[in-house]
Amino acid sequence: xxxxxxxxxxxxxxxxxxxPRVLPLVLLSSRQLAAPFLRWLEMxxxxxxxxxxxxxxxLVKSEAGASLFFSTENVFLLAALPTALxxxxxxxxxxxxxxxxxxxxxxxxxx
Numbered sequence: 001x002x003x004x005x006x007x008x009x010x011x012x013x014x015x016x017x018x019x020p021r022v023l024p025l026v027l028l029s030s031r032q033l034a035a036p037f038l039r040w041l042e043m044x045x046x047x048x049x050x051x052x053x054x055x056x057x058x059l060v061k062s063e064a065g066a067s068l069f070f071s072t073e074n075v076f077l078l079a080a081l082p083t084a085l086x087x088x089x090x091x092x093x094x095x096x097x098x099x100x101x102x103x104x105x106x107x108x109x110x111x
Contacts, residue, residue: 053080076110079103 001009013063031042057077060069079100086099 073111075104075107082106 011028053068057074057080058070060067060074070077082103083096083100087093087096090096
């Protein structure tokens, strides 16, 4: 692949990535959105985060596929409990991350 083709490929990927981000801003910036639609939009980030966390905490992946992994050997699921508690109590992102990292390190050391 030549250097020109590589630059065109990168430019094309940039355009394809930018369009879904810029187009809604351009089309909706001058409009007032309905309150139910705004409430629905507010739920998208927590829903995506919950889906990502659930798959990482509850599933074990193997060559045969993925299966649920509820066990005391599931270090990440066990570490999620004090991490969630720290996030709820402190409301501080950095404290929550620190508790999560410390929990995983401690559980890996113990198991």
